Amino acid sequence: xxTTVTPDAAPARAEGPPGRLRRSWDKYxxxxxxxxxVVIVLGTLVFYPLVRGIALALTNATNRNIGNAxxxxxxxxxxxDNYTRILSGEDGQxxxxxxxxxxxxxxxxxxxxxxxxxxxxxxxxxxxxxxxxRVLLILPWAVPAFISAFSWRFLFNADGGMINTxxxxxxxxxxxxxxxxNTVLVAVIxxxxxxxxxxxxxxxxxxxxxxxxxxxxxxxxxxxxPWQRFTNVTLPGLRSVSATVILLGTIWxxxxxxxxxxxxxxxxxxxxxVTYSYNLFYNGQLARSAAYGVIILSMLVVFxxxxxxxxxxxxEVW
Amino acid sequence: xxxxxxxxxxxxxxxxxxxxxxxxxxxLAGALALGACGGDDGTGNGGGEVSQDTxxxxxxxxxxxxxxxxxxxxxxxxxxxxxxxxxxxIKVKYVNVPFSEAQEKFRxxxxxxSGAPDxxxxxxxxxxxxxxxxxxxxxxxxxxxxxxxxxxxxxxxQLDGKLYGVPQVTDAPALLYNKAYLDKAGVEPPKTWADVxxxxxxxxxxxxxxxxAIFLQSGxxxxxxxxxxxxxxxxxxxxxxxxINSPEAAKGVHDAVDLVKxxxxxxxxxxxxxxxxxxxxxxxxxxxIINGPWSVADIKTxxxxxxxxxxxxxxxxxxxSGKSGSPVGGxxxxxxxxxxxxxxxxxxxxxxxxxxxxxxxxxELGLLPTRKSAYDQADVKSNAEVSxxxxxxxxxxxxxxxxxxxxxxxxxxxxxxxxxxGRSSPQQALDAxxxxxxxxxxxxxx
Numbered sequence: 001x002x003t004t005v006t007p008d009a010a011p012a013r014a015e016g017p018p019g020r021l022r023r024s025w026d027k028y029x030x031x032x033x034x035x036x037x038v039v040i041v042l043g044t045l046v047f048y049p050l051v052r053g054i055a056l057a058l059t060n061a062t063n064r065n066i067g068n069a070x071x072x073x074x075x076x077x078x079x080x081d082n083y084t085r086i087l088s089g090e091d092g093q094x095x096x097x098x099x100x101x102x103x104x105x106x107x108x109x110x111x112x113x114x115x116x117x118x119x120x121x122x123x124x125x126x127x128x129x130x131x132x133x134r135v136l137l138i139l140p141w142a143v144p145a146f147i148s149a150f151s152w153r154f155l156f157n158a159d160g161g162m163i164n165t166x167x168x169x170x171x172x173x174x175x176x177x178x179x180x181x182n183t184v185l186v187a188v189i190x191x192x193x194x195x196x197x198x199x200x201x202x203x204x205x206x207x208x209x210x211x212x213x214x215x216x217x218x219x220x221x222x223x224x225x226p227w228q229r230f231t232n233v234t235l236p237g238l239r240s241v242s243a244t245v246i247l248l249g250t251i252w253x254x255x256x257x258x259x260x261x262x263x264x265x266x267x268x269x270x271x272x273x274v275t276y277s278y279n280l281f282y283n284g285q286l287a288r289s290a291a292y293g294v295i296i297l298s299m300l301v302v303f304x305x306x307x308x309x310x311x312x313x314x315x316e317v318w
Numbered sequence: 319x320x321x322x323x324x325x326x327x328x329x330x331x332x333x334x335x336x337x338x339x340x341x342x343x344x345x346l347a348g349a350l351a352l353g354a355c356g357g358d359d360g361t362g363n364g365g366g367e368v369s370q371d372t373x374x375x376x377x378x379x380x381x382x383x384x385x386x387x388x389x390x391x392x393x394x395x396x397x398x399x400x401x402x403x404x405x406x407x408i409k410v411k412y413v414n415v416p417f418s419e420a421q422e423k424f425r426x427x428x429x430x431x432s433g434a435p436d437x438x439x440x441x442x443x444x445x446x447x448x449x450x451x452x453x454x455x456x457x458x459x460x461x462x463x464x465x466x467x468x469x470x471x472x473x474x475x476q477l478d479g480k481l482y483g484v485p486q487v488t489d490a491p492a493l494l495y496n497k498a499y500l501d502k503a504g505v506e507p508p509k510t511w512a513d514v515x516x517x518x519x520x521x522x523x524x525x526x527x528x529x530x531a532i533f534l535q536s537g538x539x540x541x542x543x544x545x546x547x548x549x550x551x552x553x554x555x556x557x558x559x560x561x562i563n564s565p566e567a568a569k570g571v572h573d574a575v576d577l578v579k580x581x582x583x584x585x586x587x588x589x590x591x592x593x594x595x596x597x598x599x600x601x602x603x604x605x606x607i608i609n610g611p612w613s614v615a616d617i618k619t620x621x622x623x624x625x626x627x628x629x630x631x632x633x634x635x636x637x638x639s640g641k642s643g644s645p646v647g648g649x650x651x652x653x654x655x656x657x658x659x660x661x662x663x664x665x666x667x668x669x670x671x672x673x674x675x676x677x678x679x680x681x682e683l684g685l686l687p688t689r690k691s692a693y694d695q696a697d698v699k700s701n702a703e704v705s706x707x708x709x710x711x712x713x714x715x716x717x718x719x720x721x722x723x724x725x726x727x728x729x730x731x732x733x734x735x736x737x738x739x740g741r742s743s744p745q746q747a748l749d750a751x752x753x754x755x756x757x758x759x760x761x762x763x764x
Contacts, residue, residue, distance in 0.1 A: 069431045070452030159594050178588035180735045265589040283728050
């Protein structure tokens with residue numbers, strides 16, 4: 001069986017490039033035909049917009065000079081002008097927004113992980129109604145994001161929203177959650193934590209269940225306290241799962257658009273890089289918005305490769 | 319594990335022989351090619367031209383209506399249905415698009431040349447913007463008979479001597495008040511912001527349910543009655559100058575801030591402010607608001623206005639200059655320049671915007687007609703709200719209709735709430751608006 005699919009590439013290689021290409025085509029043309037749709041779809045959906053975005057970031061395009069079926073384009077190439085204006089801090093927004101993005105990402109991911117881990121450990125044992133609890137805790141994840149966002153907007157409403165009503169009972173005066181202050185950032189972090197915990201919980205619960213019970217038994221026999229069992233068995237056992245979900249969580253949170261867009265709208269105290277870039281686009285600043293997009297992409301690429309290197313040093317393979 | 323996967327591969331190879339795959343590829347290519355050729359149904363002109371005589375036009379017209387989906391849209395649908403009876407050879411596809419999304423949605427569709435409607439109900443500030451980027455058909459020939467229209471609403475459709483739309487409705491925010499509350503307090507509708515201040519205490523003391531005398535919402539558009547009332551303006555178009563941070567404009571914003579500080583006004587500075595304001599007024603927890611004729615139908619559904627005639631309408635209060643200023647707004651019917659059924663679209667607009675149709679909307683919804691002749695119709699004349707708003711409109715301030723006008727409110731929407739909540743001074747807030755306009759909206763202004 002194995003022999004039928006092992007490509008006999010060695011003799012082909014000996015014949016030199018043209019023959020090899022030819023033979024490869026004759027032999028695998030159907031394989032190319034099979035991947036062609038994927039290549040075409042990815043090309044149109046990913047590579048073309050990416051290249052176009054990078055090119056657009058080097059121009060002064062706005063929605064008034066971009067051109068269309070009727071009016072010819074009137075924008076021109078301006079080199080790295082957009083980048084110098086953004087990175088030098090001249091536009092007055094980049095560094096404040098970046099700082100807010102980092103605060104947002106760090107607090108969301110830390111809270112996701114800690115709460116998710118706590119819930120996962122709590123659910124990882126036998127007790128009555130465990131299934132019910134699990135289903136209830138996964139619910140936020142199952143509800144479409146826009147429905148939860150609108151529900152939260154109602155809760156946060158300054159006039160008679162549930163949260164302010166409850167705060168009123170304990171004598172805390174109405175908080176303008178979604179007003180032009182930093183409390184709006186707290187509000188969106190609360191919502192995003194609520195939304196993101198189920199994923200962490202499910203992923204970590206899976207990780208917990210893959211830790212062999214013998215390890216716990218052995219630790220117990222050796223007289224390890226529950227806390228020692230947690231730090232020396234559970235946490236190391238969760239390492240590879242944690243590494244993956246934290247990386248994913250960081251990238252998702254960094255780029256989390258719907259929560260901020262639907263709850264805080266264009267409130268500038270809640271804008272992170274992606275939503276700020278969207279607002280620029282919405283207000284017609286196409287080139288600057290594209291430049292922001294490229295900067296965001298570069299940051300994530302650098303982050304992901306640095307993170308991978310750290311993991312590889314620790315001996316993780318993925 | 320291994321054998322299983324390999325087995326699957328081998329099986330796939332057997333099933334998909336060369337012939338079968340070749341046919342599959344052909345079929346796929348064929349389907350793609352077919353999908354690419356769209357059918358062009360409908361007769362008449364296409365591609366931005368509208369014939370002078372469109373009476374024989376037919377086809378399917380898509381109409382994006384931006385009116386309020388619960389209170390206004392049913393009446394617009396009724397008009398569409400009447401048109402369908404009158405002109406069965408033109409089929410209208412009615413789509414209600416939320417006002418807050420329509421500008422960007424239309425721009426995106428028109429820019430990509432796919433999915434844009436044939437007819438759009440376009441806000442007055444969007445119209446010159448869309449026209450200057452080539453998205454709107456020139457209607458000078460077909461709908462050029464404009465003598466019956468009011469001058470200011472009509473002018474938002476004109477750019478470089480051409481006509482790009484016809485005014486559907488016009489409006490100007492007014493001071494809306496709860497008559498019962500003001501009568502009980504024995505106060506007249508305030509004529510100036512200072513009057514609002516002095517009336518507030520009386521209103522609140524005799525009406526226990528009232529939490530604030532006036533509820534101010536923080537949308538940038540609603541800063542204009544304050545700014546105009548002190549003689550300020552957004553731009554000086556002739557001198558190409560940004561005037562939003564002038565001392566007069568700052569004084570106007572000061573008037574608003576003073577109302578909030580003194581406790582006469584409640585200001586909601588969140589993105590829910592419009593809805594919260596409407597809720598407070600409808601529920602009777604506030605006595606006055608500033609809003610336009612589009613809100614009348616909605617207000618009348620509120621429990622504080624169950625009794626007919628409880629809604630009072632007065633010009634927006636004046637500032638220290640003694641002048642009241644309210645921005646002229648409204649909506650226009652426009653045709654997408656790449657529409658394939660421009661002639662049928664023009665016919666549709668003619669019907670939708672006839673004096674009778676406008677009178678119908680005025681009677682049913684209290685919307686202000688843009689045709690002079692519509693005001694002469696008996697049931698418009700006798701409509702108390704329409705005549706009250708007409709008085710406001712006659713004294714209102716025309717806004718500059720420039721292509722960049724559609725982008726002016728984003729910065730004002732961000733900065734005005736900061737001033738209202740006291741986080742920046744009126745001057746700081748307006749300076750920030752001027753800076754944002756200079757860097758991204760009207761870059762060639764000084």
